[in-house]
Amino acid sequence: MILTVTLNAALDLTYRLPRLRPHAEHRVPPAVERPGGKGLNVARVLASLGHETVATGFAGGATGDTVRALLAETSVTDEFVRITGPTRRTVAVVDDEPAGDATQLNEIGPDVTPAEWAAFDDRYAHLLRDARAVALCGSLPPGVPVGAYAHLVRAARARRVPVLLDTSGEPLRRGIAARPDVVKPNAAELAALTGATDPLRAAVAARRRGAHAVAASLGPDGMLALTPDGAWHATPPKPLPGNPTGAGDSAVAGLLSGWVEGLAWPERLARAVALSAATVAAPAAGEYDAAVYEKLLGQVRVDQL
Amino acid sequence: MILTVTLNAALDLTYRLPRLRPHAEHRVPPAVERPGGKGLNVARVLASLGHETVATGFAGGATGDTVRALLAETSVTDEFVRITGPTRRTVAVVDDEPAGDATQLNEIGPDVTPAEWAAFDDRYAHLLRDARAVALCGSLPPGVPVGAYAHLVRAARARRVPVLLDTSGEPLRRGIAARPDVVKPNAAELAALTGATDPLRAAVAARRRGAHAVAASLGPDGMLALTPDGAWHATPPKPLPGNPTGAGDSAVAGLLSGWVEGLAWPERLARAVALSAATVAAPAAGEYDAAVYEKLLGQVRVDQL
Numbered sequence: 071m072i073l074t075v076t077l078n079a080a081l082d083l084t085y086r087l088p089r090l091r092p093h094a095e096h097r098v099p100p101a102v103e104r105p106g107g108k109g110l111n112v113a114r115v116l117a118s119l120g121h122e123t124v125a126t127g128f129a130g131g132a133t134g135d136t137v138r139a140l141l142a143e144t145s146v147t148d149e150f151v152r153i154t155g156p157t158r159r160t161v162a163v164v165d166d167e168p169a170g171d172a173t174q175l176n177e178i179g180p181d182v183t184p185a186e187w188a189a190f191d192d193r194y195a196h197l198l199r200d201a202r203a204v205a206l207c208g209s210l211p212p213g214v215p216v217g218a219y220a221h222l223v224r225a226a227r228a229r230r231v232p233v234l235l236d237t238s239g240e241p242l243r244r245g246i247a248a249r250p251d252v253v254k255p256n257a258a259e260l261a262a263l264t265g266a267t268d269p270l271r272a273a274v275a276a277r278r279r280g281a282h283a284v285a286a287s288l289g290p291d292g293m294l295a296l297t298p299d300g301a302w303h304a305t306p307p308k309p310l311p312g313n314p315t316g317a318g319d320s321a322v323a324g325l326l327s328g329w330v331e332g333l334a335w336p337e338r339l340a341r342a343v344a345l346s347a348a349t350v351a352a353p354a355a356g357e358y359d360a361a362v363y364e365k366l367l368g369q370v371r372v373d374q375l
Numbered sequence: 376m377i378l379t380v381t382l383n384a385a386l387d388l389t390y391r392l393p394r395l396r397p398h399a400e401h402r403v404p405p406a407v408e409r410p411g412g413k414g415l416n417v418a419r420v421l422a423s424l425g426h427e428t429v430a431t432g433f434a435g436g437a438t439g440d441t442v443r444a445l446l447a448e449t450s451v452t453d454e455f456v457r458i459t460g461p462t463r464r465t466v467a468v469v470d471d472e473p474a475g476d477a478t479q480l481n482e483i484g485p486d487v488t489p490a491e492w493a494a495f496d497d498r499y500a501h502l503l504r505d506a507r508a509v510a511l512c513g514s515l516p517p518g519v520p521v522g523a524y525a526h527l528v529r530a531a532r533a534r535r536v537p538v539l540l541d542t543s544g545e546p547l548r549r550g551i552a553a554r555p556d557v558v559k560p561n562a563a564e565l566a567a568l569t570g571a572t573d574p575l576r577a578a579v580a581a582r583r584r585g586a587h588a589v590a591a592s593l594g595p596d597g598m599l600a601l602t603p604d605g606a607w608h609a610t611p612p613k614p615l616p617g618n619p620t621g622a623g624d625s626a627v628a629g630l631l632s633g634w635v636e637g638l639a640w641p642e643r644l645a646r647a648v649a650l651s652a653a654t655v656a657a658p659a660a661g662e663y664d665a666a667v668y669e670k671l672l673g674q675v676r677v678d679q680l
Contacts, residue, residue: 083464085466085480087480090397090478091478092395092397092468092470092472092478093472093476093477093478094476094478094479095476095479095481096478096479096480096481097481097483098480098481098482098483099482099483100461100463100464100482100483100485101464101482132437132440132441132444135437136437139437156405158405159388159405159406161388161390161466163397163480165397167397167398171398171399171400172398173395173396173397173398173399173401174399174400174401175390175392175401175403175468176400176401176402176403177403177404177405177406178402178403178404178405180405
C-alpha cells in the first residue's frame with residue numbers, strides 16, 4: 071500500500087455565492103463538506119487510480135469525526151490517531167468573480183500533546199512495514215515539533231521506503247535536510263526555501279540542501295524535475311480554465327503512483343501533469359476529471375533538460 | 376418552566392481577524408462555537424436569569440450533535456427533536472473595521488420531512504402542558520410549512536399559555552394573524568410587515584393584524600410597546616458601544632421572564648431594555664454583562680404614551 075500522512079487534517083467547508091461582500095449578511099446553501107488537508111487529497115486520488123491507500127495523521131473532536139465519516143465513504147483505509155484537540159476547519163468562499171481565487175479562512179489546527187505525537191510515531195513506524203511509498207504533506211499543527219518531517223523522513227529511509235515531502239517554510243527547510251527521495255514544492259515555496267526566483271536555479275539549490283529529487287509544480291507551466299536520473303520539464307498541451315485547488319496534491323499522487331508502478335521519471339511526470347490539469351478542469355475542488363486525465367496523458371510533452 | 380422554540384437552530388462559528396480581504400487566504404485561530412438560532416439565545420438568557428428553561432426545535436447531523444453538546448454545558452433542558460438533515464451553520468467573520476458589522480454567511484437550514492414536523496408537533500403539545508410561557512423565534516427551515524408559527528401560536532393559546540412570536544417576513548405575517556400575546560419585531564421587520572416606517576404607526580398597524588401586544592425593539596432607542604394595558608416607550612440611559620448580535624433575543628428573555636414573574640408592562644420593558652443594552656456591552660456576541668444589567672435596570676426611563 072501507499073501511505074499518506076496528514077498531520078493537520080481539516081474539515082473543508084466550501085460556500086458558493088454570487089459575491090462576497092464584507093460586513094454584509096449572506097443567505098447561503100449548506101456548505102459542501104470534504105475531508106481536507108493535502109495528504110488526504112493525495113490519498114483520494116491514489117485510491118481513484120486503483121492503489122491500495124492508507125491515510126494517517128491526527129483527528130479529534132466532532133470535526134475529526136466528520137472527516138473520518140467522509141473518509142469512510144472512499145476506499146482509503148483510515149489509520150488516523152485520535153487526539154483530544156478538535157480537527158481544524160477550513161472555510162472557502164467561492165464567488166463569481168471571474169479571475170478571483172476563493173476567499174480562504176484556514177484554522178491553524180489543534181494542539182497536539184507530546185503523548186499524542188509519540189502515539190503517532192508508533193503508528194507510523196507500524197504502518198511503514200507494509201508501505202511501498204509514503205507522502206508527507208501539508209502544514210504542522212501546534213505542538214508537533216518543527217522538525218517532525220525530518221524525523222518521519224529518516225524513519226522511512228531507514229526502512230527503505232521511498233518518501234515524498236510536500237510542505238513549506240521551516241518544516242520544509244528542516245525536512246529536506248533529512249534527505250527525502252522527492253520534494254514537491256511549488257514555485258513560491260521553492261523560491262522561499264532557496265532565495266532563487268528562477269525555478270531551475272532554485273531546484274538545483276534545493277537538491278544541494280538534501281533532496282534526492284526535486285519535482286517543482288509550476289502551475290499552468292507544468293512541472294520541472296531534477297533527479298538522480300536526469301532533468302526534465304513536463305508541459306500540459308494547453309492551460310485549462312478552472313479551479314487550481316488540489317492540483318499540486320494530484321501531482322503528488324501521480325508521482326508516487328508512478329514510482330511504485332516502476333515507471334521512469336518522464337512517465338511519472340507526464341502522469342503528474344495530466345492529473346494536475348484534470349484536477350483544474352474538474353468542477354469540484356480537489357477532484358479530477360478521469361476522462362480529461364486519460365485524454366491529456368498522451369499529450370503531455372516531456373523535454374529532457 | 377419557560378419553553379423556547381428554535382425550528383432552525385444553528386451551530387454559530389465566529390472568526391476574528393484583523394481584516395477580511397476577499398479572494399485572499401487568512402490563517403485564523405479556531406472558530407468560537409456557540410449554539411445558535413434566536414430561540415437558543417433566548418433560552419440561555421432565561422436560564423442565566425434563574426428561570427427553568429426548556430429548549431425545543433430540530434437538530435440533526437454532526438452539527439446538531441455539537442449544538443446539543445454545547446447546550447448540555449448550560450442549565451437549559453434539551454428537548455430537541457432529532458431529524459435526518461444536518462443542523463445549519465452560520466459563519467460570522469468579525470474584523471477590526473470600527474463601524475462594520477460582522478460578515479455573515481447564514482446557511483438556509485436542513486430539509487425537514489412531514490413526519491419530522493409531525494413529531495415536533497407532538498413534542499410541542501406535550502411540552503406546553505408544563506409551560507408558563509413560550510417563545511417562538513427565528514426563521515423556518517425548508518420543509519416546515521410557512522404557516523407553522525400560526526399553528527404553534529394557536530396551540531399555545533388553546534392551552535392558555537402566553538406566547539411570544541419573534542420572526543420576520545411571511546412566517547410573521549401568517550403567525551400574527553393567529554393572535555399571539557406578543558410580537559417583538561425590530562423596526563425593519565415592523566416596517567416590512569405593515570408598510571409604515573414610523574414605529575408607532577407601524578405598531579398600531581401590527582396590533583390591527585392580530586397581535587395582542589407589540590413590543591418593537593428600536594436598537595439604541597430602546598423599545599416601544601403597544602399593549603392592552605397601555606403604550607410605553609422605554610429608553611436606555613445612553614447608547615453603549617459594542618456588538619448588537621443577540622440584543623433582540625435578550626429583550627425577548629426580559630419580556631417573557633417579566634411576564635411569568637407577574638411584572639407589569641413598564642417593568643417588563645425596563646428589564647428587556649436593560650438586558651438588551653447589557654448584551655451589546657458584553658465582549659462575546661449573544662452573552663450579556665450581568666453587572667451592566669444590574670446597573671442599567673434602575674436607569675431605564677419608561678414613558679407612558
